Amino acid sequence: DQQQYDYDVLVIGAGPGGYVAAIRAAQLGLKTACAESRETLGGTCLNVGCIPSKALLHASELFEEATGGHLAKFGVDIQGATLNLDQMHAEKAKAVKELTGGIEFLFKKNKVTWLKGRAAFQNDHSVQVGDQTVTARDIVIATGSSVTPLTGVEIDQKVVVDSTGALALPKVPEHLVVIGGGVIGLELGSVWRRLGAKVTVVEYVDQILPGFDGEVRREAGKLFKKQGMEFLLSTKVTGVTVDGDRATVSVEPAAGGEATTLDADAVLVAIGRKPNIDGLNLDAAGVKLTDRGQVAIDHDFATNVDGIWAIGDVAPGLMLAHKAEDEGIAVAENIAGQTGIVNHDIIPSVVYTTPEIAGVGLSEEAAKEKVGEIKVGKFPFAANSRAKTNRDTDGFVKVIADAKTDRVLGAWIISSLAGTMIAQVAQAMEFGATSEDIAYTCHAHPTHSEAIKEAAMGVTGKPIHV
Numbered sequence: 001d002q003q004q005y006d007y008d009v010l011v012i013g014a015g016p017g018g019y020v021a022a023i024r025a026a027q028l029g030l031k032t033a034c035a036e037s038r039e040t041l042g043g044t045c046l047n048v049g050c051i052p053s054k055a056l057l058h059a060s061e062l063f064e065e066a067t068g069g070h071l072a073k074f075g076v077d078i079q080g081a082t083l084n085l086d087q088m089h090a091e092k093a094k095a096v097k098e099l100t101g102g103i104e105f106l107f108k109k110n111k112v113t114w115l116k117g118r119a120a121f122q123n124d125h126s127v128q129v130g131d132q133t134v135t136a137r138d139i140v141i142a143t144g145s146s147v148t149p150l151t152g153v154e155i156d157q158k159v160v161v162d163s164t165g166a167l168a169l170p171k172v173p174e175h176l177v178v179i180g181g182g183v184i185g186l187e188l189g190s191v192w193r194r195l196g197a198k199v200t201v202v203e204y205v206d207q208i209l210p211g212f213d214g215e216v217r218r219e220a221g222k223l224f225k226k227q228g229m230e231f232l233l234s235t236k237v238t239g240v241t242v243d244g245d246r247a248t249v250s251v252e253p254a255a256g257g258e259a260t261t262l263d264a265d266a267v268l269v270a271i272g273r274k275p276n277i278d279g280l281n282l283d284a285a286g287v288k289l290t291d292r293g294q295v296a297i298d299h300d301f302a303t304n305v306d307g308i309w310a311i312g313d314v315a316p317g318l319m320l321a322h323k324a325e326d327e328g329i330a331v332a333e334n335i336a337g338q339t340g341i342v343n344h345d346i347i348p349s350v351v352y353t354t355p356e357i358a359g360v361g362l363s364e365e366a367a368k369e370k371v372g373e374i375k376v377g378k379f380p381f382a383a384n385s386r387a388k389t390n391r392d393t394d395g396f397v398k399v400i401a402d403a404k405t406d407r408v409l410g411a412w413i414i415s416s417l418a419g420t421m422i423a424q425v426a427q428a429m430e431f432g433a434t435s436e437d438i439a440y441t442c443h444a445h446p447t448h449s450e451a452i453k454e455a456a457m458g459v460t461g462k463p464i465h466v
């Protein structure tokens with residue numbers, strides 16, 4: 001069209017969805033700006049999500065290896081290792097600063113203009129950012145998500161914290177109660193357990209990790225219990241009261257029954273996240289939502305309004321950084337007139353605990369429901385030579401295939417290296433691989449990855465090492 005706009009593309013939000021969309025749009029020759037209300041770029045993921053949580057998971061794992069006897073087992077004697085929590089937080093902050101600064105550098109390099117301030121629509125091509133008004137031909141909503149509150153529980157970020165508070169506790173709690181047995185609760189619960197806290201996870205349904213493969217959920221529950229984490233499953237939290245630096249958590253069976261209380265000095269609310277649409281003034285542009293309050297989009301990430309798009313946590317689908325990033329690339333390509341596609345059936349999910357838990361594609365239950373006849377191959381790390389050598393034998397690989405076509409429908413891995421290993425199966429699935437394709441691919445020895453090959457061998461035949 002002939003109308004003049006300030007920008008070809010305005011992206012709202014600079015998380016993994018938004019910053020990637022902005023960089024790709026600029027790479028494609030579009031004049032691009034990105035509005036962000038936070039002081040730094042990178043969104044939830046870099047500032048208070050993926051990155052600081054992984055920094056604490058890594059550091060706390062080193063602490064536990066040093067103090068828990070794991071290093072000593074290998075003849076590395078460290079007498080009197082102690083925790084310097086301030087240093088741990090400082091190293092985490094350094095990683096966050098380097099990475100958020102890296103996005104700022106990439107914006108400059110690609111000539112993406114960073115508009116600082118909160119954005120609100122004025123109409124379908126005009127957005128107020130702070131005290132300026134900018135117009136754009138195409139606008140991408142990438143405002144992400146924030147913590148879902150729990151009725152009756154007030155977050156004070158001191159005793160009762162959300163994930164952001166739990167990433168910055170100034171001392172190790174004696175007893176941390178985690179409300180919610182999902183990814184975030186288990187990761188942050190693991191951090192503080194390793195550093196010395198007693199950790200109790202309260203979960204409403206009868207297993208942790210909703211959405212994961214049933215067998216994987218049960219095995220993960222057993223492993224976390226073995227590590228000393230306590231679980232109250234099929235249990236609901238009805239309220240939390242705080243008195244000074246202590247909290248009393250009221251719980252009762254999810255199905256109803258006698259109420260009891262837990263005494264804690266820290267409570268983490270981790271029951272989920274909700275799309276960020278408050279204050280965006282979507283009505284002014286006429287953008288429609290789904291019945292779950294996400295911005296409604298089609299296969300191309302287009303909303304119901306011409307020229308307005310949405311990606312990442314604010315749109316439907318898994319709330320994961322790599323999903324947001326891939327959508328960021330695809331939406332920019334669509335805006336530029338190319339064909340940007342994300343295959344939402346093949347998005348890996350990873351829990352970065354020890355061991356890690358990863359899956360891609362369908363769970364066994366979902367595969368049965370969707371395809372009917374399936375075949376499953378499994379291989380335990382207790383029979384993998386490298387895992388045995390490293391004294392790292394918890395977990396297994398499970399490959400699920402269509403019984404008729406042998407096409408791989410999903411894979412699940414519990415292993416110290418699961419998050420890295422799952423990429424192999426995701427790629428195989430993108431290429432339409434059968435279990436036989438994986439089974440006949442040569443894998444280096446001795447590696448944990450051989451367990452994937454052997455699980456695949458077990459789909460239609462037999463693995464060698466069990």
Ligand code: FAD
Pocket residue numbers: 012013014015016017018019035036037038042043044045046048049050051053117118119120142143144145163164184276279280311312313314319320321322323324352
């Ligand atoms: P966000 O990252 O939420 O970014 C949106 C940005 O938009 C924010 O910076 C916000 O300030 C800005 N914004 C919102 N409204 C406006 C407005 N009106 N004007 C201007 N700016 C606005 N995912 C993984 O894949 N792996 C992990 O290991 C992982 N770990 C996590 C750990 C924790 C503790 C948490 C909380 C999340 C984790 N996630 C992880 C999820 C991941 O962080 C999100 O899926 C991802 O950040 C979503 O990206 P996004 O770009 O959609 O939104």
